[in-house]
Amino acid sequence: MGKKISTIVFVGITLSLLAVGGYVMAASGDMTLPPSGEQVIDLKDLSPFGTCGQLDCILVKIMDLIFYIAIPLTSIMVLWGGFQILTAGGDPEKVKTGGKTVLYSAIGFAVVLISRSVVSLITDIINQ
Numbered sequence: 001m002g003k004k005i006s007t008i009v010f011v012g013i014t015l016s017l018l019a020v021g022g023y024v025m026a027a028s029g030d031m032t033l034p035p036s037g038e039q040v041i042d043l044k045d046l047s048p049f050g051t052c053g054q055l056d057c058i059l060v061k062i063m064d065l066i067f068y069i070a071i072p073l074t075s076i077m078v079l080w081g082g083f084q085i086l087t088a089g090g091d092p093e094k095v096k097t098g099g100k101t102v103l104y105s106a107i108g109f110a111v112v113l114i115s116r117s118v119v120s121l122i123t124d125i126i127n128q
Contacts, residue, residue, distance in 0.1 A: 055126065056122075056126050059119050059122065059123060060119060060123060063115065063116045063119045066115075067116055070109055070112040073105075074105050074106075074108065077102075077105035077108075078101075078102055078105050078106070081099065081105065082098065084098030085098035085099065086098075
C-alpha cells in the first residue's frame with residue numbers, strides 16, 4: 001500500500017512541475033494587440049513548432065522539448081533514489097534499488113544529451 005501511495009505522490013509532483021513549466025513557457029510569448037484593440041490569434045502561434053516548416057527546425061524544437069522535460073525529471077529521479085537509499089533502514093536490497101534509480105536516471109539524461117548532439121549534427125549535415 002505504501003508503494004502505491006508513493007508512486008501516486010511522485011506522479012503528482014512530476015505532472016505539477018511539468019504544468020508549471022508549460023505555463024512559464026507559454027507566458028513568455030509576445031502578445032501584441034492590433035490598432036483596433038481587438039486581440040487577433042495567428043494560427044502559427046497555436047502550433048508547437050511556431051514558424052518552423054523545415055525538418056531540421058522541427059527536429060531541434062522536438063529535442064528542446066525533450067531536453068526541457070528531462071531536466072526536472074532527472075532531478076526528481078535522483079532525489080527519489082537518494083530518498084530510497086536514506087530510508088532503506090540497513091536493508092541492502094533497498095539501498096541497491098535506490099542506487100539503480102540514481103544510476104538509471106543519470107544514464108537516461110546522458111542519452112538525452114547525446115541525442116541532442118546527434119540531432120545538431122544531423123541538422124548541420126542537412127544544411128550544408
